[in-house]
Amino acid sequence: MKIAFGSDHVGYEMKCEIMAYLAEKGIECTDFGPYTTDRVDYPDYALAVANAVNQGAFEKGILICGTGVGISIAANKVNGIRAVVCSEPYSAQLSRQHNNTNVLAFGARVVGIELAKMIVDCWLAGQYEGDRHQIRVNKIAEIEKLQDVAEGACS
Template sequence: MKIVIGNDHAGVDLKNKVKEELRKKGHEVINVGTDTLDSVDYPDIAALASEKVLSGEAQFGVLICGTGIGISISANKIKGIRAALAHNEFTAKLSRLHNDANIIALGARVLGDSLAIACVETFINTEFEGGRHARRVGKIEKEV
């Protein structure tokens, strides 16, 4: 599976750990985040990762900033992106199962490394349930 990963300066260490685990499991990782601690703007990273998901170049995206909040808000402004901020495996699972999220957002200053990795693994391995949830996702996608 191809997964795009993007991060700001606060998420460099966590990105590297998640990237390593994904590669160990045989996934191809496309890195669009920064690799330095120099300040960057997370909306730019969210846009780059979202572009890869929307084009089909990546099946899913992983976005990381300090809290996960700003980068998820930024990604969700892009039509076709459903970025879910996950705090545990339960929220990661339900974001796929019920919301058909295509990007998971993580807070590097909020989650420990092993929990973040578990969230990503749960996210990419959970299928969308469809049914009544498909109707709701359709309403999310509808332009207002």
């Protein structure tokens, strides 16, 4: 499994710890930045990770900012991305099982490192169930298509 990582300056240290944690488990992690704690804008890194996942270069992405909210909103602007912000493991697992999420976000100011590891573990362990959930995921994809048409009409 290959996971793309990104953060802002607030999430930088936790990102490094989570990447090391997953690397110990044999999971390939690629850091899309930032590479220091210097102040940055999270949408830049959300876009890089979301594009990498959407293009199929990575199976999943993990994003970390102060709360996880802003970075997940930015990632969800990319068609094909279903990013979820989670502060506990149960929602992370169900987001995979029911929504086939492909990007996980959480906040370094909201969860501690051990809880973050549990959230990541549950998210990665979750298996998409399809079936009745696929109908809903398809409807989300249809909304994206409507947005593409609306944008094209205004160009």
